Amino acid sequence: xxxxxxxxxxxxxxxxxxxxxxxxxxATSDGGAAPSSEGSTPSANGGKYLNVMxxxxxxxxxxxxxxxxxxxxxxxxxxxxxxxxxxxxxxxPAIAEDWDISEDGLTYTFHLRDAKWANGDPVTANDFVFAxxxxxxTNEEYGYMFGDGVGNVKNADAIMAGEASSDTLGVAxxxxxxxxxxxxxxxxxxxxxxxxxxxxxxxxxxxxGLAAGTYGTSPETYLSNGAFVLESYTPGTASLSLKKNDxxxxxxxxxxxxxxxxxxxxxxxxxTAFRSxxxxxxxxxxxxxxAAEEDSELSSKLKVTGAGYMWYLTFSQTDKNAQGGMLANxxxxxxxSNAIDRESVVDNYVxxxxxxxxxxxxxxxxxxxxxGEDFSADQKKFADYCSYNVAKAxxxxxxxxxxxxxxxxxFTMIYGNNEGDEVANVAQAIKSxxxxxxxxxxxxxxxxxxAERLDxxxxxNYDVALTRWGxxxxxxxxxxxxxxxxxxxxxxxxxxxxxDQIITDCTVGAYVTDYxxxxxxxxxxxxxxxKEAVIAPLYTKSNANLITDGVSGIEFHPVALNRVYKSxxxx
Numbered sequence: 159x160x161x162x163x164x165x166x167x168x169x170x171x172x173x174x175x176x177x178x179x180x181x182x183x184x185a186t187s188d189g190g191a192a193p194s195s196e197g198s199t200p201s202a203n204g205g206k207y208l209n210v211m212x213x214x215x216x217x218x219x220x221x222x223x224x225x226x227x228x229x230x231x232x233x234x235x236x237x238x239x240x241x242x243x244x245x246x247x248x249x250x251p252a253i254a255e256d257w258d259i260s261e262d263g264l265t266y267t268f269h270l271r272d273a274k275w276a277n278g279d280p281v282t283a284n285d286f287v288f289a290x291x292x293x294x295x296t297n298e299e300y301g302y303m304f305g306d307g308v309g310n311v312k313n314a315d316a317i318m319a320g321e322a323s324s325d326t327l328g329v330a331x332x333x334x335x336x337x338x339x340x341x342x343x344x345x346x347x348x349x350x351x352x353x354x355x356x357x358x359x360x361x362x363x364x365x366x367g368l369a370a371g372t373y374g375t376s377p378e379t380y381l382s383n384g385a386f387v388l389e390s391y392t393p394g395t396a397s398l399s400l401k402k403n404d405x406x407x408x409x410x411x412x413x414x415x416x417x418x419x420x421x422x423x424x425x426x427x428x429x430t431a432f433r434s435x436x437x438x439x440x441x442x443x444x445x446x447x448x449a450a451e452e453d454s455e456l457s458s459k460l461k462v463t464g465a466g467y468m469w470y471l472t473f474s475q476t477d478k479n480a481q482g483g484m485l486a487n488x489x490x491x492x493x494x495s496n497a498i499d500r501e502s503v504v505d506n507y508v509x510x511x512x513x514x515x516x517x518x519x520x521x522x523x524x525x526x527x528x529x530g531e532d533f534s535a536d537q538k539k540f541a542d543y544c545s546y547n548v549a550k551a552x553x554x555x556x557x558x559x560x561x562x563x564x565x566x567x568x569f570t571m572i573y574g575n576n577e578g579d580e581v582a583n584v585a586q587a588i589k590s591x592x593x594x595x596x597x598x599x600x601x602x603x604x605x606x607x608x609a610e611r612l613d614x615x616x617x618x619n620y621d622v623a624l625t626r627w628g629x630x631x632x633x634x635x636x637x638x639x640x641x642x643x644x645x646x647x648x649x650x651x652x653x654x655x656x657x658d659q660i661i662t663d664c665t666v667g668a669y670v671t672d673y674x675x676x677x678x679x680x681x682x683x684x685x686x687x688x689k690e691a692v693i694a695p696l697y698t699k700s701n702a703n704l705i706t707d708g709v710s711g712i713e714f715h716p717v718a719l720n721r722v723y724k725s726x727x728x729x
Contacts, residue, residue: 205415206728207399208709210721211428211440213423215394219374221289221355222296227720233355234719235400235417236382238407240268240286240337240352243722247632247715249349251357253281253383253407254337263344264670268337276382285359290364291324293356302646303356303630307639307665309348312340320351323719343666346527346673347633348483354630355717359383367489385412385724396421409534413711413727431706432522438706438728439721444509445701454711456704462511465701466716467628468520468637469584471495471571471694472615472649480569480621489564491691492543493554494622497595498588499546504697507583516544516688518641520698523716528673533634533680537556540688544695548595555596561617566598573617573624574608576628584696615649626699632717634680635665641692652692658705659685 212228219233238349242252254268290311294304297318304314304327312328327341341348351357364381365373372379377388385408386400397608401416403409420436422428425443432440442450450456473491477483485491500514513521514537521534538545559565573585582605589601601622606614614620627647629636639645642661660683663669667677687693701720705712708729713722 166236167722170352182269190717191271195713207418208414208723208726209417209418209420209436209438209513209729211437212419213441215396215421216391216419217393219380219388219391221360221374222293222298222300223374224291224355225299230719232398232400232419234353234384235386235723236380236388236403237355237358238273238384239355241349242353242724243713243715243719245475245713245725247380247717248441249353254352258351264341266339266341266348267332268339270335270337270697271407273383274405275364276403276405277361277364278388278405279361279363280334281359281361281383282334282712283337284334285361287329288336288365289360290329290357291327292360294318294327294501295324299631301355303354305353306342307635307642307661308345309351309357310341310343310345310666339486339692345670346452347631350718351631385409386417389416390512391655393414408724412724414723417723418650420575432704432706435706438709439712440704442702442704444507444512444702445579447510450702450704457620461703461705461706461714463701463703463714464522464716465628465699465720466520466523468515468698469624469626469627469696470515471588471696472625473620473691473693474618474620475519475650475652476618478618480717481567483623484562484564484567485569487558488690489561490558490567491694493551493558493596494592494599495544495691496547496551496554498694499591500696501546501590503584503587507587508580508699510580510702513700515695515698516540517695518553518693519637520629520683520695522698523629524632524634524636526673526677528677533677540685543691551595552597555599556625559598566600567636568600568602569621570602570604570624571624572606572611572620574603576604577608577626581624588624588696616646618649618651624696629717635661638680638683638687639665641687645707650692652690654690660686686724 173438175367198283214226214228216229216230216232218224221233224230238252240252240254241249244250253270253273255271259266270283274283294301294314294317301318303309304311305318306315309514313322313326316322317324317327317484318434330338332338361381368379374380375393377391380388382403385403385406387403389399389401391398397420398419399416402412406412421430425446428440429442429446431437450460473485474480475486504512504514515539516537517534519534524533525531571585573581575582587602590604592599592601611623617622627637640647641652643658660679664676664679669679711725711727
């Protein structure tokens with residue numbers, strides 16, 4: 159099998175428009191002044207930079223430390239991996255000119271092009287070996303991408319568990335231009351993983367010459383091989399800028415002289431900045447969409463794109479919370495899920511094109527490599543367990559009351575007060591619907607910062623949480639891997655041996671070489687999650703973007719990288 163086959167499979171699996179993990183933020187409502195109205199940022203050669211809104215401060219440009227979609231976007235502006243996305247999201251060559259796959263699917267041999275770092279050094283296979291070993295050594299939040307169940311890179315799990323040294327990782331430089339990767343089990347979407355920042359290279363000599371902990375903290379401590387180089391940046395500040403990298407291997411494709419990013423803390427400020435021509439690309443909230451559609455100056459500039467991530471409720475099922483573990487009762491969780499009118503939530507509170515969702519894996523990001531069908535196209539397949547059905551919800555509640563021997567319940571739902579203007583409204587809507595449709599259930603609300611919410615979830619210090627997760631790669635496993643026993647993202651602490659076995663079979667076991675059988679098994683696993691109401695899915699997010707006239711070529715994706723600017727231009 160050659161690269162062309164891998165590209166075809168990836169193209170079938172990827173479609174639509176990006177989010178990235180649970181840490182990807184939309185426009186927040188926790189402050190942030192509107193940018194000044196001095197106009198568009200010029201480049202040194204007089205060309206106009208593209209002025210783009212960021213929703214969160216970029217805290218790190220180290221691929222092993224970054225955790226949010228905005229940071230990943232900036233990193234991908236500056237660094238090329240082995241592959242990159244085309245406009246449809248398929249994996250196409252970047253630093254790797256092409257690649258071969260062994261007959262058993264366990265060995266990838268990547269052939270690198272003649273590309274350079276911005277300091278003139280050639281990009282070599284060792285740059286990938288160094289970066290990947292560093293990634294599993296540090297074992298930060300996205301270290302799991304290398305391990306079994308995702309990348310399946312040989313020995314990655316053992317290294318991250320401290321049971322093996324990083325030089326045993328299944329990646330080797332056969333020579334400067336040949337990178338060999340060994341897997342423990344075939345991964346049909348492996349070329350698509352290669353455009354995720356965790357798999358990007360790092361120049362070892364450059365990195366080793368820096369003071370510890372300073373890599374990626376300034377233009378002087380960051381080395382690009384991609385379309386842009388870092389021009390100005392301080393971690394956590396409200397602005398940063400990039401300029402075109404004239405030594406980039408594909409520099410002829412890059413039309414923008416640079417990108418000027420500005421963090422904007424509210425949609426009102428974003429709209430003000432856009433109207434004053436301070437920003438060319440902004441995201442507005444749902445309450446502003448209807449007005450924009452009716453505004454003759456704004457309607458033609460509005461572009462709704464799939465953001466990828468899904469909002470849902472998760473329930474602590476341990477006896478530490480929820481009145482001594484009441485939410486461990488499946489019927490009680492099913493009652494809450496079926497009491498929520500998701501269509502009303504998206505139509506009246508989110509209002510940006512987001513989709514009411516009734517499956518554990520959201521729609522519009524994972525397609526079958528054999529049929530091309532969206533994994534979650536059928537949003538009614540679990541209607542017996544997840545729908546808006548007040549009568550059924552009350553039946554579930556009555557069963558829970560009988561099983562638990564109580565007539566009333568009082569829980570607290572936590573949510574982020576800096577995760578988008580609509581989140582507080584969604585939380586209030588859920589409270590109202592649950593309390594109205596489930597007599598005897600009280601749902602108190604507790605707003606907090608996103609960081610506080612995550613801390614409470616990770617430490618099992620909550621009853622119910624309004625949270626989200628976005629796909630890091632174009633396969634249902636990016637969601638379904640969360641609910642394996644003891645997974646770090648299994649915030650409900652649910653455990654089911656049958657489910658665990660299904661996931662094992664689909665990642666390193668019986669189904670890894672039988673694509674259709676794997677797909678069917680994943681459906682069975684998803685049904686277990688829905689039947690036991692491990693989560694209550696709510697909606698799949700869209701982004702409402704305003705883009706200045708004359709700006710074209712920005713690519714929007716729901717997986718891994720939200721926005722890509724390599725083909726963007728300003729007319």
